[in-house]
Amino acid sequence: MARELKLMKGNEAIARAMIASGTDGYFGYPITPQSEVMETLMLEKPWETTGMTVLQAESEMASINMVYGGAATGKKVATSSSSPGISLMQEGLTYLAGAEIPCLVVNVMRGGPGLGTIQPSQSDYFQSVKGGGHGDYQLYTLAPASVQEMYDFVFDAWDIAFKYRNPVLILSDGAIGQCMEKLYTRDYVPRWTEEERRKNAPWGTWGKPADRNHNIITSLELDSGRQEIFNLKLQAKYAEMKEKEVRYEALNCEDADYIIVAYGSSSRISMKAMQMAREKGLKVGLFRLITLFPFPTKQLNEVSKKCKGILTVEMSAGQMVEDVRLATECRVKVEHFGRFGGIIPTPTEVLEALENKIIK
Amino acid sequence: MTTADIIKPENLVYTKTKVLTDAVMHYCPGCGHGTAHRIIAEVIEEMGIQDKTIGIAPVGCSVLAYNYFDVDFQEAAHGRAPALATAAKRLNPDRFVFTYQGDGDLAAIGTAETIHACNRGENITMIFINNGIYGMTGGQMAPTTLVGMKSATTPYGRNVALNGYPLRITELIATLPGTRFVTRQSVHTPAAVRKAKTAIRKAFENQKDNKGLSFVEIVSSCNSGWKMTPVQANHWMEENMFPNYPIGDIKVDGKIVEGVDINRLVVDHPLTVVK
Structure with a gap:
């Protein structure tokens, strides 16, 4: 399918991008507000077109472990869920990271803690970038702010996942997942052939030929010395991501006295707040994070040298704000503004928070 | 006759299968895992499917099984092997996928994955080693620990009022329409080993013919965990494990075997208390 202009929901965009990007398998479990991902896939029947496998699992624990089993054979395998389901997947995620298995996980966040609410939230930042499971590991984390990015980031995820042999997390929220916007589709990327799979995933458990040793996918190393060496290798990989794979967008930051830092839905609301501020004559910029890990530490540090204060906006009680303070070395005042529990702030509220907490 | 005369190829009666690596197994002497x-491995070699086989290892005593089989292997989180196998097989339908799990892995922490993989009728082979105890962690109670049986966490013997009943998961999954072949075997005598191998061959042949899920339980001894010598453990297993876990085919070609009273075993659940 060539490039076409479509109107669709964020969750539907994830599903259609999976089919279009040559994904081999999807395993999921229903949970609001992301159930349309699997519903779209089941309706589209990609097993009849691209040959993609789709299966409804018995739980999120099963679906993340199905991702493990399928992706360990060198295939492109994905799952999606929302906050409580992602909590159930944390065991699987640390095993995937520990076994260095490329895969894609989508979290369409809702409010917590516990069963919480089904409305949009951004309170899974810590879980996503600080290691939700046990052990020292990181997920490459992309935060889409539009339906177009929901679609595009699936394609980007496969490049990163296989380049670094690392799980990729698309951290979205209920607002982006549920809203309908226009998007441009992309040309179909064919699923890998058997030869391409063997070439791109030489480490995969796709069946031992006579001319190589057996491939083992495991996160177990009983020898502490070797486990430490492996941990250092992982850290080197994460350091390379920090060096090469940081993504962000700086809008009106050049002349800004005050900067709003946000990602996902909050960055869309903050964009409007920035425009309202500019209309009032306030020099406000927007620094939008696209990757949450790796965090744009250096870039934020640079920006903070020229401004007087920073407001972070996140639909949480204040999580990302800690990393912004660290990145800017407390050079300027950094305060958090957020609504949570499923409440989405208005641009007016954001502007008021900027004026009250930072500018005054 | 000299040694050179004896070791001629024509006198060779047994050789280790090349599907096992030369790694020294860590299993206790007397344990059934090695057999x-x-x-x-012999079945894989005889069927000529070494290059098409994907094994899934559990957490437990056989956590390092991947070091011993010379086939591609994945190490699962505790209990999740059937979920891994589900995807590995669905994404690679021309490969042979088998899981290898113990009783704690398959019948306690992984019960949901076991039941649902069986109920979906995944075209895989599941091998279940039942020795009624958690061997790796030091001999705690397993879901299959017998009533009255002592373990590190049932020091006075398993008490139904406190610990509930032993789980006959093999009979349970035999009742599911998704299972094609369900059998219970042992490997404590040469005759038993031959029967168990025949069952494993059938399980892999079913997978080759796309017939659905095959489940082979092997009742095994854990002489270390049971605090016995290997010989004592084999006798104890015959006297106590076999009455509770009867050896033989339970379901063949999708039908409960004649003479197996599945209803009695699952619903009435008659128990023998350990002597």
Whole structure:
């Protein structure tokens, strides 16, 4: 399918991008507000077109472990869920990271803690970038702010996942997942052939030929010395991501006295707040994070040298704000503004928070 | 006759299958895992499917099974092997996928994955080693620990009022329409080993013919965990494990075997208390 202009929901965009990007398998479990991902896939029947496998699992624990089993054979395998389901997947995620298995996980966040609410939230930042499971590991984390990015980031995820042999997390929220916007589709990327799979995933458990040793996918190393060496290798990989794979967008930051830092839905609301501020004559910029890990530490540090204060906006009680303070070395005042529990702030509220907490 | 005369190829009666690596197994002397590994590896060699086989290892005593089989292997989180196998097989339908799990892995923490993989009728082979105890962690109670049986966490013997009943998960999954072949075997005598190997061969042949899920339980001894010598453990197993876990085919070609009273075993659940 060539490039076409479509109107669709964020969750539907994830599903259609999976089919279009040559994904081999999807395993999921229903949970609001992301159930349309699997519903779209089941309706589209990609097993009849691209040959993609789709299966409804018995739980999120099963679906993340199905991702493990399928992706360990060198295939492109994905799952999606929302906050409580992602909590159930944390065991699987640390095993995937520990076994260095490329895969894609989508979290369409809702409010917590516990069963919480089904409305949009951004309170899974810590879980996503600080290691939700046990052990020292990181997920490459992309935060889409539009339906177009929901679609595009699936394609980007496969490049990163296989380049670094690392799980990729698309951290979205209920607002982006549920809203309908226009998007441009992309040309179909064919699923890998058997030869391409063997070439791109030489480490995969796709069946031992006579001319190589057996491939083992495991996160177990009983020898502490070797486990430490492996941990250092992982850290080197994460350091390379920090060096090469940081993504962000700086809008009106050049002349800004005050900067709003946000990602996902909050960055869309903050964009409007920035425009309202500019209309009032306030020099406000927007620094939008696209990757949450790796965090744009250096870039934020640079920006903070020229401004007087920073407001972070996140639909949480204040999580990302800690990393912004660290990145800017407390050079300027950094305060958090957020609504949570499923409440989405208005641009007016954001502007008021900027004026009250930072500018005054 | 000299040694050179004796070791001629024509006198060779047994050789280790090339599907097992030369790694030294860490299993205790007397344990059934080594024998179970060997007959699975022999079946893989005899069927000529070494290059098409994907194994899934559990957490437990056989956590390092991947070091002993010379086939591609994945190490699962505790209990999740059937979920891994589901995807590995669905994404690679021309490969042979088998899981290898113990009683704690398959019948306690992984019960949901076991039941649902069986109920979906995944075209895989599941090998289940039942020795009624958690061997790796030091002999705690397993879901299959017998009533009255002592373990590190049932020091006065398993008490139904406190610990509930032993789980006959093999009979349970035999009742599911998704299972094609369900059998219970052992590897404590040469005759038993031959029967167990025949069952494993059938399980892999079913997978080759796309017939659905095959489940082979192997009742095994854990002489270390049971605090016995290997010989004592084999006798104890015959006297106590076999009455509670009867050896033989339970379901063949999708039908409960004649003479197996599945209703009695699952619903009435008659129990023998350990002597």
